[in-house]
Amino acid sequence: MNRINQLFLQQKKSKRTAFITYLVCGDPDLKSTLKIMNLMVESGVDLIELGVPFTDPIADGPTIQKGVERALKKNVSLLDVLKVVEAFRKSNQKTPLVLMGYMNPIERMGFNKFSIQAKSKGVDGVLLVDSPPEESEEINSALIKNDLCQIFLASPTTEDKRLKKIIKYSTGYLYYVSIKGITGSSIIDFKPIKKSVDHIRKLSKGSIPVTVGFGIKNGITAKNIGKFSDGIIIGSSIVELIEQHIDNKMIMYKKIKSFLMSISKSIGEK
Amino acid sequence: MKKINYKSFPDKDGHFAKYGGQYVSETLMYPLSELYKAYMKIAKSASFQKELKGELKNYVGRPTPIYHASRISKELGNCNIYLKREDLNHTGAHKINNAMGQAMLAKAMGKTRIIAETGAGQHGVATATACARYNLKCVVYMGSEDIQRQKINVYRMKLLGAEVVAVNSGSKTLKDALNEALRDWVTNVDDTHYIIGSVAGPHPYPMIVRDFQSVIGHESKQQMKKINKKAHILVACVGGGSNAIGLFHPYLNDNVEIIGVEAGGYGLSTGKHAAPLNKGKPGILHGNRTYIMEDKNGQIESTHSISAGLDYPGVGPEHSWLKDNKRVKYVTVTDKEALEAFYYLTEKEGIIPALETAHALAYTFKIAKSKSKKNILVNLSGRGDKDIDTIASLQGMKV
Numbered sequence: 001m002n003r004i005n006q007l008f009l010q011q012k013k014s015k016r017t018a019f020i021t022y023l024v025c026g027d028p029d030l031k032s033t034l035k036i037m038n039l040m041v042e043s044g045v046d047l048i049e050l051g052v053p054f055t056d057p058i059a060d061g062p063t064i065q066k067g068v069e070r071a072l073k074k075n076v077s078l079l080d081v082l083k084v085v086e087a088f089r090k091s092n093q094k095t096p097l098v099l100m101g102y103m104n105p106i107e108r109m110g111f112n113k114f115s116i117q118a119k120s121k122g123v124d125g126v127l128l129v130d131s132p133p134e135e136s137e138e139i140n141s142a143l144i145k146n147d148l149c150q151i152f153l154a155s156p157t158t159e160d161k162r163l164k165k166i167i168k169y170s171t172g173y174l175y176y177v178s179i180k181g182i183t184g185s186s187i188i189d190f191k192p193i194k195k196s197v198d199h200i201r202k203l204s205k206g207s208i209p210v211t212v213g214f215g216i217k218n219g220i221t222a223k224n225i226g227k228f229s230d231g232i233i234i235g236s237s238i239v240e241l242i243e244q245h246i247d248n249k250m251i252m253y254k255k256i257k258s259f260l261m262s263i264s265k266s267i268g269e270k
Numbered sequence: 271m272k273k274i275n276y277k278s279f280p281d282k283d284g285h286f287a288k289y290g291g292q293y294v295s296e297t298l299m300y301p302l303s304e305l306y307k308a309y310m311k312i313a314k315s316a317s318f319q320k321e322l323k324g325e326l327k328n329y330v331g332r333p334t335p336i337y338h339a340s341r342i343s344k345e346l347g348n349c350n351i352y353l354k355r356e357d358l359n360h361t362g363a364h365k366i367n368n369a370m371g372q373a374m375l376a377k378a379m380g381k382t383r384i385i386a387e388t389g390a391g392q393h394g395v396a397t398a399t400a401c402a403r404y405n406l407k408c409v410v411y412m413g414s415e416d417i418q419r420q421k422i423n424v425y426r427m428k429l430l431g432a433e434v435v436a437v438n439s440g441s442k443t444l445k446d447a448l449n450e451a452l453r454d455w456v457t458n459v460d461d462t463h464y465i466i467g468s469v470a471g472p473h474p475y476p477m478i479v480r481d482f483q484s485v486i487g488h489e490s491k492q493q494m495k496k497i498n499k500k501a502h503i504l505v506a507c508v509g510g511g512s513n514a515i516g517l518f519h520p521y522l523n524d525n526v527e528i529i530g531v532e533a534g535g536y537g538l539s540t541g542k543h544a545a546p547l548n549k550g551k552p553g554i555l556h557g558n559r560t561y562i563m564e565d566k567n568g569q570i571e572s573t574h575s576i577s578a579g580l581d582y583p584g585v586g587p588e589h590s591w592l593k594d595n596k597r598v599k600y601v602t603v604t605d606k607e608a609l610e611a612f613y614y615l616t617e618k619e620g621i622i623p624a625l626e627t628a629h630a631l632a633y634t635f636k637i638a639k640s641k642s643k644k645n646i647l648v649n650l651s652g653r654g655d656k657d658i659d660t661i662a663s664l665q666g667m668k669v
Contacts, residue, residue, distance in 0.1 A: 017360045041557050056440065056449050057449070057572055058295070059294075060295070065439055072569065077567035079567070102554070104555065104562075104569075104570070105569065108553060108568030109568065110566060126439065129295050132292065132296055151296075155296045155300075157297060157301070157459075177297060255282055
């Protein structure tokens with residue numbers, strides 16, 4: 001069974017909310033990325049979304065975009081990202097890994113070639129932010145054939161007709177974008193998010209775990225969202241810590257760890 | 271082979287065969303579908319079309335004339351070169367056709383704020399102009415590199431009441447301004463309409479912009495008929511490709527040779543150019559599948575052209591489709607050739623063309639000799655006033 005499915009099955013049994021984190025692969029360099037990934041696992045992170053750098057990240061806010069630019073300065077490519085996955089798997093066979101990014105680098109490599117390579121290096125799922133189900137048929141079949149999950153986004157403006165389509169194509173989990181806007185914005189109100197998550201659950205008849213991302217920056221928000229979702233996703237705050245402490249990696253690691261531990265602790269049990 | 275009806279594309283999902291589509295984040299799917307619905311309902315209505323026609327006539331100055339450039343025709347050989355004078359539009363280029371149409375659509379949709387991206391500043395100026403005309407708040411995203419290169423247009427936009435936001439990310443040029451505008455739109459979609467300046471971006475933009483620009487081709491057909499001439503060859507420059515598709519589209523089902531001219535920069539072999547249709551590969555950029563310039567890892571490459579308006583690593587998806595179908599031939603001319611054409615038209619006909627347009631002219635001049643007795647219709651997409659600084663500094667002068 002795919003590690004992602006395994007994780008959510010286990011979370012369901014133990015009534016826990018999955019803690020999901022994001023970082024840009026190669027920000028500020030490949031070695032640090034590997035180090036931070038291991039640090040994430042030590043701090044209670046259940047699943048890691050590894051960002052694949054792309055020159056034109058239209059769905060990301062300024063924080064992640066800067067992280068992407070730092071990685072691109074080091075010429076980090078999709079192949080490098082797969083190497084990091086391979087290295088991570090040498091010491092960790094348990095934590096699910098999802099590659100998150102844009103369509104073009106993967107299209108360039110070729111959907112089948114990418115899927116086969118990704119699977120063999122230890123990737124569990126793929127999230128392409130600029131590829132809604134309508135444009136995903138071809139890549140979806142390549143991913144599924146290789147036992148890779150394809151994660152899709154749903155947003156506050158997604159209509160039911162499309163939501164059904166998204167649910168149909170989603171494997172692993174569904175990523176609910178809590179706010180209109182880009183990564184790095186802040187959540188103001190929990191109620192509409194809960195309503196949407198409940199609605200997705202109803203439409204999907206509970207067939208797919210629903211996670212929430214965008215705008216979660218602290219323990220209180222994480223705890224509140226965690227109460228009604230299957231997982232919470234934190235990205236921009238981590239990339240921000242990397243940027244702030246870019247000149248001193250020891251402090252960077254320390255700060256990231258204590259931040260993640262605090263989130264982990266506040267999610268706790270439901 | 272089955273004959274293609276070129277006017278029946280894109281399909282309902284915005285595809286030109288494998289090109290086009292909607293490669294955007296989920297948050298944009300709803301606004302794009304709302305825009306599509308509004309466009310089909312409002313912009314296709316007789317009342318909207320009538321109002322637009324009136325605005326294009328009285329405010330923009332349409333129809334633009336077709337001018338028979340007899341002096342250069344004679345000098346270059348035995349062909350007849352006709353110029354569709356889009357440079358004579360209000361604000362000096364074809365960009366206003368689309369800006370007016372979309373601003374009117376935004377107003378009808380109840381939007382109060384307009385955003386746009388701009389490279390050379392022509393689309394930014396056109397949008398700022400339309401916003402002043404329709405009392406809409408206007409924000410224009412522009413790469414900080416381009417702001418440096420196009421100071422006069424920046425000032426014009428500010429005079430027109432627009433806010434110009436400098437974009438410092440990525441290559442700090444047009445493509446990054448487009449990224450930033452998309453981000454703004456995702457965040458402020460309730461009151462904001464995004465006016466894309468070219469036939470790029472996700473569906474329905476390539477279709478909307480094409481339709482508003484098609485006035486160029488429709489007028490041309492009527493005007494040529496009036497003087498009892500038939501256009502044998504159409505020529506236009508292609509960056510994103512809006513002026514080209516505007517001229518070409520009404521002619522696609524006709525028996526006429528069509529040529530699009532991309533920016534060859536320092537030459538195709540140098541890699542420093544902006545010619546995705548000639549040297550690129552199909553890929554995904556800015557919400558659609560089309561020919562793009564990318565490296566072996568699928569990262570978008572930076573481009574070079576003497577003309578800021580052609581300096582873009584992608585191209586409208588319809589052009590990619592027309593290329594694959596061999597309906598349109600896409601060629602390139604270098605910076606140097608474009609410059610020569612710029613001087614030539616200026617000196618021989620008293621028309622200073624935009625550097626973008628000079629690419630179409632350069633290719634036309636190149637083939638003129640071999641096209642005996644043919645009528646070549648060139649889209650003179652814009653005037654060259656904006657390029658005077660660039661030209662002067664090439665001559666070692668400061669204006």
